[in-house]
Amino acid sequence: MKAVSEKIIAFTGGGTGGHVYPGLAVAEALREKGFCGRIVWLGSKKESDRTAVEGAGIEFIALPSGKLRRQLSLENAADAFRVLAGYIAARRELKRLAPALLFSKGGYVSVPPCAAAASLGIPYFTHESDLTPGLATRLNAKKAEHIVISYEATRALLPEAVRGRAVVAGNPVRAEISRGDRAKGRSLLGLDKDPSLRDLPVIFFLGGSQGARQVNQLVAESLSRLTEKAFVLHQGGPGASSAAGSENTRYRFYQYIREEMPDLLASADLVVGRSGASTLWESSALAKPMLLVPLCGSGTRGDQVDNAEFFVRSGAAISLVGNKATADALVAEALKLVGDAKKLAEMGQAAAALAGGNAASEIADLILHKIGEAP
Numbered sequence: 001m002k003a004v005s006e007k008i009i010a011f012t013g014g015g016t017g018g019h020v021y022p023g024l025a026v027a028e029a030l031r032e033k034g035f036c037g038r039i040v041w042l043g044s045k046k047e048s049d050r051t052a053v054e055g056a057g058i059e060f061i062a063l064p065s066g067k068l069r070r071q072l073s074l075e076n077a078a079d080a081f082r083v084l085a086g087y088i089a090a091r092r093e094l095k096r097l098a099p100a101l102l103f104s105k106g107g108y109v110s111v112p113p114c115a116a117a118a119s120l121g122i123p124y125f126t127h128e129s130d131l132t133p134g135l136a137t138r139l140n141a142k143k144a145e146h147i148v149i150s151y152e153a154t155r156a157l158l159p160e161a162v163r164g165r166a167v168v169a170g171n172p173v174r175a176e177i178s179r180g181d182r183a184k185g186r187s188l189l190g191l192d193k194d195p196s197l198r199d200l201p202v203i204f205f206l207g208g209s210q211g212a213r214q215v216n217q218l219v220a221e222s223l224s225r226l227t228e229k230a231f232v233l234h235q236g237g238p239g240a241s242s243a244a245g246s247e248n249t250r251y252r253f254y255q256y257i258r259e260e261m262p263d264l265l266a267s268a269d270l271v272v273g274r275s276g277a278s279t280l281w282e283s284s285a286l287a288k289p290m291l292l293v294p295l296c297g298s299g300t301r302g303d304q305v306d307n308a309e310f311f312v313r314s315g316a317a318i319s320l321v322g323n324k325a326t327a328d329a330l331v332a333e334a335l336k337l338v339g340d341a342k343k344l345a346e347m348g349q350a351a352a353a354l355a356g357g358n359a360a361s362e363i364a365d366l367i368l369h370k371i372g373e374a375p
Contacts, residue, residue, distance in 0.1 A: 006037050006038050007035075007037035007038070007100050007371065007373070008037055008038045008039075008040060008097050008098065008099040008100060009030065009035070009037065009038075009039050009040075009099055009100060009101055009102075009103065009367065009371070010039075010040050010041070010042060010094065010097060010099040010101070010102045010103070010113075010117075011023050011026075011027060011039065011040070011041045011042070011058075011102070011103050011104075011105065012041070012042040012043065012090075012102060012103070012104050012105070012109065012110045012113040012114070013043065013104055013105030013106050013107050013109060013110045014043040014044040014046065014049040014065075014105075014107055014109040014110075015044055015046065015049070015065075015107040015108060015109050016107065016276070017048075017052070017278055018129060018276050018277050018278040019105050019106050019107035019109070019110075019129075020043070020049055020052050020053065020105065021052065021174055021278060022105055022127070022129060022171055022172040022173070022277070022278070022281075022359075022360075023041070023103065023105035023127075023172070024052065024053065024056045024058070024174065025172035025173055025174045025175065025359075025360040026103060026105075026172050026360050026363050026364055026367070027039050027056065027058055028056070028174065028175060028360065029172075029175075029358075029360040029361050029363070029364035030364045030367065030368070032175075032364075033361075033364055033365070033368060034373075035364075035368065035373060037100075038059070039058050039059070040058070040059045040060075040061060040097060040099070041053045041058050041059065041060045041061065042061050042063055042090055042093060042094075042113045043060060043061070043062060043063065043109060044062065044063065044065045044109040045062045045063070045064070045065070048238075049109075050062065061093055063086045063089045063090055063093070063109070063112065063113070064082050064085040064086045064089055065082060065083070065086045065108060065109045065112070083111065083112055086109075086111075086112035086113075087112035087115055087116055089112075090112045090113040090115075090116040090117075091116035091119060091120065094113065094116050094117055094120055094122060095120060098122075099122060100123075100370075100371040101122070101123050101124060101125070101367055101370055101371050102114065102117045102122055102123070102124035102125075103124065103125050103127070103363075103367060104124060104125065104126040104127065104140055104144075105127055105129075106126065106127060106128060106129065106134065106136050106137055106140070107136055108135075108136055110126070110136055110140060111136050111139050111140060114126060114139075114140040114143070114144070115139075118143040123145045123370060124140075124143075124144055124145065125144055125145060125146045125147075125148055125363075125366065125367065125370075126140035126141060126144045126146075126147055126148070127147075127148040127149075127150075127172075127363070128147065128148070128149050128150065128154060129150055129171045129276075129277030129278075129281075130150070130154075130277055130303040130304075130306070130307055131150070131151050131153060131154055131157075131303070131306045131307050131310050132154070132157055132302070132303050132306045133149075133154060133157055133158055134303060138158075138159065141158060141159070141162045141165075142162065144162070144165065145165065145370065146165055146166075146167050146366060147162055147165055147166045147167070148166075148167050148168075148169050148363055148366070149166050149167070149168055149169070150168075150169070150170050150171040150277065150281075150359070151168070151310065152168050153310070154166070154168075155168070167366065169359045169362040169363050169366070170281070170355070170356050170357065170359030170362070171277050171278075171280075171281040171359055172359045172360035172363060173281050173282055173285045173355070173359070173360065174262075174282075174360075175360070176262050177261070177262050177265065177282050177285050177286065178262075178285050178286070179262055180261075180262035180263050180264075180265050180266030180286055181262075181263050181266055182263075182266040182267050184263040184266075184267075185260075185263035185264045185265070185266045185267025185268075186202070186267045188260055188263060188264060188267075189202070189231065189233065189252055189264070189267060191231060191267075194249070196249075197231060197249070197250065200229075200230055200231040200250065201229075201230045201231070201269040201270070201338040202230065202231045202232075202233055202267050202268045202269050202270075203226060203230045203231070203232050203233070203268070203269065203270050203272060203334055203338065204233045204234075204235075204264070204265065204267075204268035204270070204271050204272065205218075205219050205232065205233065205234045205235065205236075205272045205273060206235050206271060206272070206273030206274070206279050207234075207235050207236045207237035207240060207273065207274075212237065212273065212274050212293075212295070214293060214295075214325065215272070215273060215274065215293055216234075216236050216237070216240050216243070218272075218293065218325065218327055218330050219232070219234050219236075219243045220243040221327035222327040222330050222331045222334075223243050223244055223248070223251060225331045225335075226331060226334060226335070227248060227250035227251055229335055229338065229339070230250070230269075230334070230335070230338050231250045231251070231252075232250065232251045232252070233252050233254075233264060233267070233268065234251065234252065234253045234254070235254050235255070235256065235257050236253060236254070236255055237255065237256065238255055238256060239255070240255055241253075265282065265283065265286055265288065266286050268288055269289075269338055269344060270288070270289055270290070270291060270334060270337055270338055270344065271283045271288045271289070271290045271291070272290070272291045272292075272293070272330070272334065273290070273292065273293065274292070274293060274294060274295055274304055275290075275292045275293075275294040275295075275304040275305075275307040275308035275311065275317075275319070276295075276304060276307070277307065280307060280311060281355060283351060284316065284351040284352060284354050284355035285352075285355045287348040287349065287351055287352035287355075288348060288351060289316065289317065289337065289343075289344050289347030289348050289351060290311065290316060290317040290318075290347070290351065291317065291318050291319075291320070291330070291333055291334055291337065292308040292311065292312075292317050292318070292319045292320070293319075293320050293321075293325045293330075294307065294308040294319060294321055296321055296322055305321060308321070311351075311354065314350050314353075314354055315346065315347060315350035316347055316348075316350040316351035316353075316354055317347065317351070318333055318337070320333070
C-alpha cells in the first residue's frame with residue numbers, strides 16, 4: 001500500500017517583523033486547531049527573518065529577493081535579476097514540497113513565491129496588513145484565491161476585478177501578546193521595587209524591528225522633560241544607542257525586545273511609535289492608547305500616514321505627521337495624555353474595539369477549509 005504523504009502548508013513573506021510575526025501567529029493558530037502536517041516558510045536571506053521563524057519551530061528556506069520599486073532607480077536592473085532568481089528558486093522549492101496551499105504575508109519577498117505557486121497550480125492566499133494595499137499585494141492579488149484584508153475600507157482600494165475575493169479578518173497578532181501581564185512588565189522594569197517609581201505612568205517608545213531614526217531622535221530630545229512625570233521605556237532597534245546615561249533611573253533602553261515584549265507592552269500606559277501594522281494591532285490587542293509618528297515623505301508610499309489617520313478617526317490615537325513631529329509637540333501631547341486617566345481609558349477602549357476578534361484564528365479556519373481539514 002502506498003504511504004499517504006504528509007500535508008504541507010507553505011508560508012512566505014518577510015523583510016520586516018510586520019511581514020513575519022503575523023504569519024507566525026497564523027501558523028500558531030493552525031497548530032492549535034489540530035493541523036499536524038508540515039509548515040515551511042519561504043523567506044528572505046535576512047538573518048532576522050530566519051531567527052524569528054526558526055525560533056517559532058518552523059522550517060525556513062531562504063530565497064533570493066529583490067525590492068519592488070515604483071520609482072526609477074539604478075538598482076531596479078539588479079533587483080530584476082534577484083526577483084527572477086527568487087522566482088526560479090521558489091518554483092523549484094514549491095515543486096519539491098507540493099504544498100496544499102501557500103499563505104503570503106506580503107512584502108517584496110512574497111511576490112516570486114506567489115507567482116511560482118500560480119504557475120504550478122498551487123492555491124494561495126495573500127494578506128494585507130495596511131489600510132492601503134501595497135504593490136506586493138496588488139501583484140499577488142491577481143491570482144490569489146483570497147485576498148485577506150485587515151480593514152473593510154481596504155476592499156474599495158483593491159482593483160475592482162479582485163474585490164469579490166477579498167475577506168476581512170484583521171491583522172493576526174501573536175497569542176502571547178494578548179497574554180501580556182501589566183504587573184509582571186512593571187516588575188521587569190523595577191517599578192515595584194522603588195517607591196519613587198511605583199506610581200509613574202510608563203511611556204513606551206517602539207522603534208520597531210528595523211528601528212526608527214526619527215523616533216529615536218525624538219526620545220533623545222524629549223527624555224529629560226518626559227521623565228519628570230513618567231517612566232520611559234525605549235526599544236530603539238538594531239544598532240541604536242541609549243538616549244541617556246545610566247544615571248537616569250526613569251529610563252530603560254533595549255535595542256530589541258523578544259520574550260519580554262508581551263509583558264513590557266502590557267506595562268505601558270501610552271505607546272509612542274510608527275504606525276506600521278504590527279505596532280498598531282499589537283498595541284490594540286492590549287487596549288493601548290497610541291501617539292503615532294508615521295513614516296512619511298519621498299521614501300514611502302504613505303501607508304503609515306493612512307494607517308495613523310484611520311486610528312485617529314477611530315479615537316484610538318493621536319498623530320504627529322511630518323514637521324509637526326517635534327520634541328516640543330511630543331512632550332506636550334504625551335504628558336497631557338498620561339495626566340488624563342479618563343482620556344487614556346477612552347482611547348484604549350477604542351483601540352481594543354479596532355482589534356476586534358481573533359484574526360489569526362479566522363485565517364487559519366479559512367486555510368483549513370481550503371485544504372479539506374476544517375475543524
